[in-house]
Amino acid sequence: MLFAATNLPYPSWLNPADNTWQLVAATLVGLMSLPGLAVLYGGLVRKKWIVNTMMMCFTGFALTLVVWMLWGYNMAFGPQAHFGSTGSFWSGFIGHFHPIASAFSEQGQAISGANTLIPFHFPTATLVYFQFVFAAITPLLFLGGLVGRLKFKAWLLIVPLWITMVYCVNAALLWGGGFWAQKGAVDFSGGYVIHLSAGCAAFVGAAIVGPRRWQDRENAFPSNLMMVAVGIGIVWLGWNGFNGGDPFYAGADAAAAVLNTNVATAVGLLVWMFMDMLFTKQKKPTFLGALNGMLCGLVAITPSAGFVNGTGAMLVGLIASALVWVAWNYLSKVRPFSKVDDALGVVYTHGCAGLIGGLLVGILADPHMIEYGVVGKIYDGAGSFSVAGWFYGHSFHQLWEQTIAAVWVICWTSAITALIFFVVKKTVGLRESDEVLAIGDLAIHEEEAFPEPTFGEPVGTPSHSHSDNV
Amino acid sequence: MKLVSAVIKPFKLDEVKVAAREVGVSGMTVSQVRGFGRTGGHIEIYRGKEYEFDFVDKLQVEIVTTDELADQVVDAVSNAARTDTVGDGMLWVTDIEHVVRIRTGERGETRRPSTLSDSSGDRTKEEYL
Numbered sequence: 001m002l003f004a005a006t007n008l009p010y011p012s013w014l015n016p017a018d019n020t021w022q023l024v025a026a027t028l029v030g031l032m033s034l035p036g037l038a039v040l041y042g043g044l045v046r047k048k049w050i051v052n053t054m055m056m057c058f059t060g061f062a063l064t065l066v067v068w069m070l071w072g073y074n075m076a077f078g079p080q081a082h083f084g085s086t087g088s089f090w091s092g093f094i095g096h097f098h099p100i101a102s103a104f105s106e107q108g109q110a111i112s113g114a115n116t117l118i119p120f121h122f123p124t125a126t127l128v129y130f131q132f133v134f135a136a137i138t139p140l141l142f143l144g145g146l147v148g149r150l151k152f153k154a155w156l157l158i159v160p161l162w163i164t165m166v167y168c169v170n171a172a173l174l175w176g177g178g179f180w181a182q183k184g185a186v187d188f189s190g191g192y193v194i195h196l197s198a199g200c201a202a203f204v205g206a207a208i209v210g211p212r213r214w215q216d217r218e219n220a221f222p223s224n225l226m227m228v229a230v231g232i233g234i235v236w237l238g239w240n241g242f243n244g245g246d247p248f249y250a251g252a253d254a255a256a257a258v259l260n261t262n263v264a265t266a267v268g269l270l271v272w273m274f275m276d277m278l279f280t281k282q283k284k285p286t287f288l289g290a291l292n293g294m295l296c297g298l299v300a301i302t303p304s305a306g307f308v309n310g311t312g313a314m315l316v317g318l319i320a321s322a323l324v325w326v327a328w329n330y331l332s333k334v335r336p337f338s339k340v341d342d343a344l345g346v347v348y349t350h351g352c353a354g355l356i357g358g359l360l361v362g363i364l365a366d367p368h369m370i371e372y373g374v375v376g377k378i379y380d381g382a383g384s385f386s387v388a389g390w391f392y393g394h395s396f397h398q399l400w401e402q403t404i405a406a407v408w409v410i411c412w413t414s415a416i417t418a419l420i421f422f423v424v425k426k427t428v429g430l431r432e433s434d435e436v437l438a439i440g441d442l443a444i445h446e447e448e449a450f451p452e453p454t455f456g457e458p459v460g461t462p463s464h465s466h467s468d469n470v
Numbered sequence: 471m472k473l474v475s476a477v478i479k480p481f482k483l484d485e486v487k488v489a490a491r492e493v494g495v496s497g498m499t500v501s502q503v504r505g506f507g508r509t510g511g512h513i514e515i516y517r518g519k520e521y522e523f524d525f526v527d528k529l530q531v532e533i534v535t536t537d538e539l540a541d542q543v544v545d546a547v548s549n550a551a552r553t554d555t556v557g558d559g560m561l562w563v564t565d566i567e568h569v570v571r572i573r574t575g576e577r578g579e580t581r582r583p584s585t586l587s588d589s590s591g592d593r594t595k596e597e598y599l
Contacts, residue, residue, distance in 0.1 A: 218521075219521065220516075220519070220521075221514065221516050221521045222516055222517075280518075282515060284515075286515060286516075286517075288516055288517045289517070289518065292517065328518060329518060345517065
């Protein structure tokens, strides 16, 4: 023994490996937002919208953390407020509005209604931060449907309202030990709470904000594919924290979730690319197409990463990528999808993929994949937790629970998002004026992504201005 | 004096430069321009949506030359810029009223000899091919 137990610089309930992994995983997830999504979106929008889009990513992240500290965390993950009789829907609706303020509320042992089986071995501050980075990425995801016309001030109002009224409620119900969690619905890392919800919010929000200018839609080609590569590369590898962190123990299921996540993503990327090569008019593999498939794999494996085995993970990538490819190419041409300007296609790569992944839990979950605890005599805790899908449990029970939870997330998110957007529309307004939209970044921020004096000071002769490269 | 202006494919610049020097041209001005002609633009596809790029990147080469040299310059530039495919560009010749060399104030035809043989470190056309 290296130290006598009493000399350890932390309390007996704290496991340094668990705490370390949880903080590393949280940081990886944070990197998916900043700079991941900021430069990914910056690369996908037109040059004149880069600064505005990145600014919304950074402010959305910051606003969410403030809300999270003041009331968001305890509303989603604190003790249930019990608005109704025990066991009723309102009893398991949300927690109390209570800030993370005292020393104990940061350094005390983390407790969550989501995990009653065995205790967490890290402090509350770790759990608050870990859950924050998930909350923060969600508005950034639905931002993808709104870029290129959403008013900046509207965004500053939408984020706190949406986190409070939509995210915290869904998180409490599915993760915070709320009603749907009690019923048995599972969402490993946020296929429903994050991706399905973001897809619905993007679609409803885009419908209410209205489309981009027709000139901008005609010329909506991306500004920089290398920035897209940087951003989405961080998103892929950041997902190791996203799914690898959600067992809350640096154990076997964390490792399995990381591996499953990556193989589903690889399959998703390849499936979309081959479908592009086989079934499109041009029959060409496109980079941005492959990335869509990659994202479908990531999103679809999210609700099941630690519940399915390797075969299941590959099937998730295959099914999700193929179905979303069909939705992207055909569903987008029929109403109401053809009428809503979801700028970056969030409803497909996040909404559809999240829904498909959540339902696949009810089919592919392997009961031998243990999320908490271990099987056998060496472990004397409260027991282990795993989920059985139809393939293994020969019962549609889990699929039914997953379906009900999905219907709830779609309805609640869509209705409350619509309410928030209408309120903001009546107060500060949702759209920039057409004169501002024609100019973009310079009109809103007095900044542009690639400032360069036209006359005067020499700007050098970088290699990209060589005649062969124009 | 004549001004020979040519809109060419960007990757042909080096060959045009060498060919012009070989007939005695001592300087040229190049600008990055965009345009379309009979061939129109092209299509690019991003995330399943087709975008029309009407204007194609080109270079505009401008050479000021003497009346006697003009025909040779036109032949040299057009031969060097030709790929025998659509979009090779266009060339035109205009009269110049007069020319002033800014440093010396010289006016009219300056008749400086070609400096190809002694000062140029560039490869000749033959070395390129």
